[in-house]
Amino acid sequence: MVAKLKDQMTPAERASALARGEKVDRLPCNPNIANGAARIYGCKISEFNTNAKALAEAQIAVYRRFGSDSIRIFTDLFTCAEAMGAKAILPEDNTADLLEPAISDLSQIDRLRPVDPYKDGRLPVQVEAMKYLVDAIGTEAGCSVGVVGPFTNSFFLVQMEKALQLICKDPEAMHKLCRISLESCKAWAAVVMDMGLTPTISEPMSSCTVVSPRVFREFSLPYLKELVDFIKSRGRGVTMHVCGQTNKIWTDLADLGIAGMSIDNVASIRQCKESIGDQVKVLGNVDPGSVMYAGTPMDVRLATLECIRDGYDSPKGFVVMSGCSLPVETPVENIDMMMDTVREAGYPIDIEWVEAEIARCKQVLGK
Amino acid sequence: MRTKEELLAELARCVVEMEDDSVADVAREYAEAGHDPKEGILNGLIIGMNQAADLYDQEEYYIPELLICSAAMYNGLDVLKPLLPQEKQENEQKIVIGVVQGDTHDIGKNLVKIMLEAAGFTMIDLGRDVPVERFVDAVRAENPQVVALSTLMSTSMQNMGRVVQLLEEAGLRQQVKIIIGGGPVSTAFARKIGADGYSVNATDAVHLVRELLGA
Numbered sequence: 001m002v003a004k005l006k007d008q009m010t011p012a013e014r015a016s017a018l019a020r021g022e023k024v025d026r027l028p029c030n031p032n033i034a035n036g037a038a039r040i041y042g043c044k045i046s047e048f049n050t051n052a053k054a055l056a057e058a059q060i061a062v063y064r065r066f067g068s069d070s071i072r073i074f075t076d077l078f079t080c081a082e083a084m085g086a087k088a089i090l091p092e093d094n095t096a097d098l099l100e101p102a103i104s105d106l107s108q109i110d111r112l113r114p115v116d117p118y119k120d121g122r123l124p125v126q127v128e129a130m131k132y133l134v135d136a137i138g139t140e141a142g143c144s145v146g147v148v149g150p151f152t153n154s155f156f157l158v159q160m161e162k163a164l165q166l167i168c169k170d171p172e173a174m175h176k177l178c179r180i181s182l183e184s185c186k187a188w189a190a191v192v193m194d195m196g197l198t199p200t201i202s203e204p205m206s207s208c209t210v211v212s213p214r215v216f217r218e219f220s221l222p223y224l225k226e227l228v229d230f231i232k233s234r235g236r237g238v239t240m241h242v243c244g245q246t247n248k249i250w251t252d253l254a255d256l257g258i259a260g261m262s263i264d265n266v267a268s269i270r271q272c273k274e275s276i277g278d279q280v281k282v283l284g285n286v287d288p289g290s291v292m293y294a295g296t297p298m299d300v301r302l303a304t305l306e307c308i309r310d311g312y313d314s315p316k317g318f319v320v321m322s323g324c325s326l327p328v329e330t331p332v333e334n335i336d337m338m339m340d341t342v343r344e345a346g347y348p349i350d351i352e353w354v355e356a357e358i359a360r361c362k363q364v365l366g367k
Numbered sequence: 368m369r370t371k372e373e374l375l376a377e378l379a380r381c382v383v384e385m386e387d388d389s390v391a392d393v394a395r396e397y398a399e400a401g402h403d404p405k406e407g408i409l410n411g412l413i414i415g416m417n418q419a420a421d422l423y424d425q426e427e428y429y430i431p432e433l434l435i436c437s438a439a440m441y442n443g444l445d446v447l448k449p450l451l452p453q454e455k456q457e458n459e460q461k462i463v464i465g466v467v468q469g470d471t472h473d474i475g476k477n478l479v480k481i482m483l484e485a486a487g488f489t490m491i492d493l494g495r496d497v498p499v500e501r502f503v504d505a506v507r508a509e510n511p512q513v514v515a516l517s518t519l520m521s522t523s524m525q526n527m528g529r530v531v532q533l534l535e536e537a538g539l540r541q542q543v544k545i546i547i548g549g550g551p552v553s554t555a556f557a558r559k560i561g562a563d564g565y566s567v568n569a570t571d572a573v574h575l576v577r578e579l580l581g582a
Contacts (some may be wrong), residue, residue, distance in 0.1 A: 094522060097471055140539075160474060164431040164436075168385060212429040243550070289521045289551030294559060322389070327521030 005170065005325030005343035011069040011141035015209040018317060027320055027349070028069035030283070031292070031335045032187075034325035036097050037062045042068040044093045045328070048075050052128035060136050065351070066339050067321065070202065071137060072131050074146030080184050081148075081156030081191040083121030084112055094328065109176050111156060114183035144239075145192040149203035150227060151220035153181040158176040163231060165206075167215055174219055182223040186230050193234050200237065200239045201258075209266070216249050221256075226255045239283065243324055247271055254279040265291075265323030269310040277314035284311070285323040286338060293327040297337040302361035304341040305354055312349040370582030371402050375411040378443060382415025383422070385432060389437035394446035406448040406452055416485040419480075420570045430474065433569070437481040439522040461511035461582065465502065467530065469523035475549055476517040478569035483515075486573045499529045506539050507573045516562070518549040526562035527552070548572060 009017070010026035012196040017024045038045045041058035048055045055073060076096040079090045085102035102112060108164070117123040126145065133143050142253040154177035166174040205211065206220045224240075229240045237259030246267050253261060254276035262283035263272055272282050273309050286292060286303045295303075304320060311318035320342050326335070345354060374397040381390035390412075397407050419436035422428040442560070462483055463482070466476045473495040480490050491509050493501055502514060514534070516527050527547055534540040545562040557565040563579055566572040 094469075095520075114535040135434050160472075161434065164434050164474075167431045208426075208429070209429050212426075212432075215429065215431065285555070289524060290556045292520055293523060293551070294556055327524070329525075 004156050004342055007343065010260060012139055014069065014163075015142065024347050026343050026345065026347050027256045029319060029320040029339055029340050030068050030070040030322075031066060031175045032070070032288070032322040032325050033066070033068070033335065034064050034328075036326050036328045036330055037329065038093070040065055040332075044090045045055065045201050046090055048094070048126060049090050049122050052125045053132055055129040056132035056136065058131065062250050063087060063141065066335055068339065069141070070144065071133065071141055072144045072146060073126055073133065073197075074200075074202075074325075075126075077148050077152065077202065077204070078156055079122050079126065079148075080115055080181075080188060081152050083115040083117075083123050084099065084157060084180075084184060086156050098156055098210075101105050101159045101162075105182075106158070106170070106173050109173060109180075112177075112180045114118050114180060115186050123188065127191060127195065130192070130197050132227065142197075144198045147185055147192070147199045147218065147227075148180045149201050150185050150223035151216075152179040152203050152205040153184065154178050155205050157181065167211065167219060171218070178219055179221045182226055185223075185227050189227065189231055190234075193231070193236060196271070198236050198238070199231055200241065202241045202243075203244040206242050206246075206249065207244030207264075208246055208248050213248045213252075217252065221249075221252055224253075225235075225256055228258055236276065239281075241283075243275070247275070252274045258270070260319070262319075262321060263323065269307055269318075271317075273311055273314040277316060279316065281317040281319065282311055282314045283321040285318040285321065288322040288324045288326050288330070292322055292334050292338070293330045295334065297333050298339040298361060298365055301341050302358065302365065302367075304338050305345070305358045305361065308342070308345055308349060309351065309354050309358065314352075368400070369396070371385070371397075371400070374400070374402065375407065375414075378411030379415035379418065382412055382436050382439045383418040384441065385388060385435040385439060387435055387442050389436075390439045390443045393447050394443045395451045398446060398450055400480040402494075404447040407410060407447045408444065412440050412447070413484045413485050413487075416440045420482060420485070420573075423568075424570050428479070433478060433481075434474075437478075440481070440485065442548075448571040460487075460513075461489045461491060461509055462513040462515055462576065463491045463493065463502065463505045463509060463511045464517070465497035466519075467523040467526045468496055468498050469526055470498050470518045472519040473517075475519060475569070476515075479515060479517065479548060479572045481523035482569040482573050483576065486577075488513075489578070499526050499533055502530045503533045503537050503539065506534060507537070508561050510579055513544045513546060515572065516545065516575075518547075518552065521551040523549075524556065526550055527556075527562070531561045535550070535563055544576075545573055546572065 035045045037058035041061040081192045082088045087100040089097045089099045192199045239260035240258045241262040243264045260281040265285045265287040546564045548566050554565045564575045566575040
């Protein structure tokens with residue numbers, strides 16, 4: 001095992017040096033610890049629904065503990081839909097889930113209103129958490145806030161299967177839902193930027209695992225474009241995460257002018273790099289379930305090295321990341337191993353060393 | 368008047384072309400002409416559903432299309448199934464399926480159930496967020512050949528392992544094949560918890576079950 005290595009730069013120093021092509025200590029790395037922050041900080045996950053200070057301090061605790069390059073406020077996919085009238089299940093110590101959509105019947109579509117982030121649902125708690133975060137972190141690291149994309153949010157306004165049917169049966173109604181969702185996304189993103197943080201967009205339902213590229217281009221892309229343009233017009237770059245397979249929509253997303261594309265572990269870093277690496281930064285994609293949660297530290301080391309091997313030379317930059325938010329109970333030693341492997345690899349990457357370490361890990365694991 | 372062959376082809380076409388509104392009328396026309404309901408199901412509706420599955424495998428169809436095709440299949444089944452003679456099926460192969468406790472997402476599970484049903488298996492659906500003990504109870508009560516566990520959330524992964532463990536403890540493990548599927552899991556995870564297999568999607572689940580049962 002390697003001795004615990006120390007970072008030589010703050011995330012902000014590292015990011016700006018990389019952007020200028022200057023020397024850095026290592027690649028950026030974001031294990032993507034979501035509500036697992038409660039375990040590190042020592043509170044129940046449900047506190048994030050009401051206690052802004054806990055929400056901010058838990059993310060800070062994660063950053064101080066692991067030295068991850070991203071600090072993000074994101075509790076679950078449903079905060080925006082909930083603020084529009086959906087009901088969420090809020091377990092005491094687990095991630096929220098959708099209980100009831102915002103409307104039970106399509107005749108109620110016109111009753112839907114865009115969110116007021118200062119008033120609706122749990123959004124005000126997150127707004128307050130942003131203040132704590134910016135005060136505590138200052139310019140040491142970039143802070144971001146999750147925005148669920150318009151297409152995905154629409155699924156939570158009606159019911160999931162209903163939305164899937166509308167796509168084929170009532171495209172007009174689906175467009176209405178996406179339009180009103182977009183208004184909410186923009187209102188939320190505006191507040192995020194007003195507070196001095198950067199929005200990141202999650203669009204899981206746009207995945208090629210769920211809908212066809214054709215459906216994506218008709219129902220998701222136009223609204224995403226408006227959202228991305230809106231964020232860009234305020235001078236900010238935006239990173240996009242889409243779960244599942246995304247290879248057929250990478251160029252669509254890169255052409256929006258996003259800054260980064262974060263991909264799931266079922267997609268290929270190498271392919272993504274070759275496809276859009278000259279347009280956007282690529283982020284990914286250690287398997288959060290089988291490797292980070294259920295694997296051993298040696299499995300994590302191997303997967304992290306393979307990501308580095310596949311992505312380190314991506315023209316617009318590469319961030320080692322998990323393929324999605326980490327399961328709450330992901331072992332701390334696995335997260336440490338991910339960070340330490342990236343530290344040990346250093347920068348610039350010595351690809352021969354990486355290859356040799358991959359071979360050694362495989363030997364140890366009997367692969 | 369349309370011939371039997373024409374009607375069978377029309378039933379299949381309604382399913383694969385997502386005509387869930389018109390399929391029932393075709394099924395009624397087929398039944399009123401006195402044709403065999405079983406053939407209408409197997410050589411009409413199921414053929415259509417299998418074509419839909421092929422289109423899904425070829426990445427022509429995705430989840431929304433597959434869901435409408437299955438709605439069409441079920442609309443046709445609603446007409447034809449009541450006309451089947453009530454006989455005990457021979458060599459009936461049963462599969463217990465459910466979303467493991469900790470997760471309420473069931474679209475994936477429903478698709479797997481639809482495809483296995485279309486493949487001729489009798490499905491016992493325990494629903495979603497199913498406590499681990501209920502899988503054991505269902506194996507004891509129904510004596511299935513296969514138990515299919517689904518999850519989209521990593522929170523349920525541990526419970527998948529628990530189901531395998533509880534079946535071991537109950538002495539029931541040897542009599543069933545256990546398969547898993549869903550976003551966070553993999554072949555490696557299936558091996559780790561002692562399940563018999565993992566399938567990447569609903570159509571693959573059919574291949575996997577057939578392979579495991581040697582059918």
